[in-house]
Amino acid sequence: MPDDRISCTADVVAVPLSVKLADSDVAIAEDQRIALIERITAGGHVELDITAQTYAQGGTAHNRNGTRFSPAALNQFAKLSTKRRSPFVRNHSLAVEDVGGFTLASNVERGDGRQLIEQMRLVTPWATLAALNGTMSRFSIHWRPDKLEDVHCSACNAPVIQCGHWPGDEVKNALVEYVYKSADPVERSWVVRPAIEQTGIQDLAQALHDEYERRPRHFTTGAIRMKPNTLASLALGENATDEEIHAAVVTLAAQATEVPRLREQLAEAEAKNKALESARAEAEAKALAVEVDAFVAELKASGKVRDGDTREALVRANFANRTLIDSIVATWEAPAALKGRQSKPDQEVGKNGGNQSQVRALDAFRLLPERTRQSLVGNNKCTEERARAIFATSPNLVPDGITLAEVN
Numbered sequence: 001m002p003d004d005r006i007s008c009t010a011d012v013v014a015v016p017l018s019v020k021l022a023d024s025d026v027a028i029a030e031d032q033r034i035a036l037i038e039r040i041t042a043g044g045h046v047e048l049d050i051t052a053q054t055y056a057q058g059g060t061a062h063n064r065n066g067t068r069f070s071p072a073a074l075n076q077f078a079k080l081s082t083k084r085r086s087p088f089v090r091n092h093s094l095a096v097e098d099v100g101g102f103t104l105a106s107n108v109e110r111g112d113g114r115q116l117i118e119q120m121r122l123v124t125p126w127a128t129l130a131a132l133n134g135t136m137s138r139f140s141i142h143w144r145p146d147k148l149e150d151v152h153c154s155a156c157n158a159p160v161i162q163c164g165h166w167p168g169d170e171v172k173n174a175l176v177e178y179v180y181k182s183a184d185p186v187e188r189s190w191v192v193r194p195a196i197e198q199t200g201i202q203d204l205a206q207a208l209h210d211e212y213e214r215r216p217r218h219f220t221t222g223a224i225r226m227k228p229n230t231l232a233s234l235a236l237g238e239n240a241t242d243e244e245i246h247a248a249v250v251t252l253a254a255q256a257t258e259v260p261r262l263r264e265q266l267a268e269a270e271a272k273n274k275a276l277e278s279a280r281a282e283a284e285a286k287a288l289a290v291e292v293d294a295f296v297a298e299l300k301a302s303g304k305v306r307d308g309d310t311r312e313a314l315v316r317a318n319f320a321n322r323t324l325i326d327s328i329v330a331t332w333e334a335p336a337a338l339k340g341r342q343s344k345p346d347q348e349v350g351k352n353g354g355n356q357s358q359v360r361a362l363d364a365f366r367l368l369p370e371r372t373r374q375s376l377v378g379n380n381k382c383t384e385e386r387a388r389a390i391f392a393t394s395p396n397l398v399p400d401g402i403t404l405a406e407v408n
């Protein structure tokens with residue numbers, strides 16, 4: 001089915017190549033011509049066969065209306081015109097009184113470019129009279145493409161509905177022509193006014209305009225594609241639909257408006273976090289101060305540290321490094337008197353010189369700084385057996401002045 005919304009015409013100035021009586025092979029002589037005119041004027045019936053060039057297309061030259069047929073389209077026009085006995089009319093009118101005859105044969109001839117040579121039978125008075133009196137000198141054909149997409153742009157080689165070029169536009173130093181890839185014949189016509197050829201282009205303009213209105217999607221999904229990397233930046237694949245692209249852009253826009261609010265929230269959270277951090281650091285420092293005071297007090301109680309001596313300063317300055325402090329403190333000796341008061345074996349030693357070096361593991365364990373003891377057994381009481389096991393596995397814990405053998 002041809003696209004009825006769009007049609008085009010193009011005309012040629014060409015006197016009929018021949019005018020003969022219907023089915024006759026002989027050209028009409030001058031006296032016969034006058035007689036025929038008189039007969040028709042008197043109301044008699046005459047039928048004529050005329051042969052005329054109704055269309056011509058240059059090889060490279062441009063047509064005045066900026067249109068052109070593909071070879072296949074011109075052949076289609078000729079073939080269908082013959083098959084359907086396509087009408088011969090005047091002024092491209094499709095009113096019945098303007099039909100003057102019909103096509104007997106339509107052929108494409110090739111020379112410099114292509115010409116349409118058509119043989120037509122004229123049967124109505126206006127047509128036969130015009131052919132005989134010589135006023136019939138300009139012909140024009142009228143066609144429609146099978147579909148709008150069959151009209152291609154000569155510059156882009158794409159359907160004109162996609163590219164937006166117009167006949168007569170200059171693109172890359174060449175004039176744009178509309179190339180019809182199909183042509184369904186409407187009629188061929190006797191025309192007088194050359195301007196009539198422009199009506200076809202106006203029809204086409206209107207049809208294109210209507211088509212733009214009718215299917216806007218065509219121009220977003222077919223003609224204009226987003227670049228693959230643009231789609232990728234929207235987290236979309238190359239075959240994303242319009243709806244998906246729209247949704248992605250809407251989401252993006254919504255996210256963009258969220259950004260300032262989220263930044264504000266982040267700044268608030270960061271400020272809160274900073275305050276909490278400093279409160280925690282303060283609390284930790286306080287806890288450490290309490291701890292160091294207790295530790296120092298313990299060292300003083302054991303006699304390892306005395307008021308105002310450098311050991312206290314050493315402990316306080318390095319208390320954060322407990323491993324270091326513990327290892328240093330472990331080397332400090334408690335005064336003998338204090339040690340003796342705390343140590344039962346020593347009391348026994350005083351009575352019994354023979355057992356002077358005997359220190360039981362549990363007593364030795366009690367000589368360890370409280371923190372060390374706690375790290376070894378927690379708040380549980382330590383048994384002698386456990387104390388032996390501790391010293392056996394960690395000989396460096398054995399208090400100064402005592403040998404490993406004495407605690408095991």
Ligand SMILES: [Zn+2]
Binds near residue numbers: 154155158163165
């Ligand atoms: Zn174009």
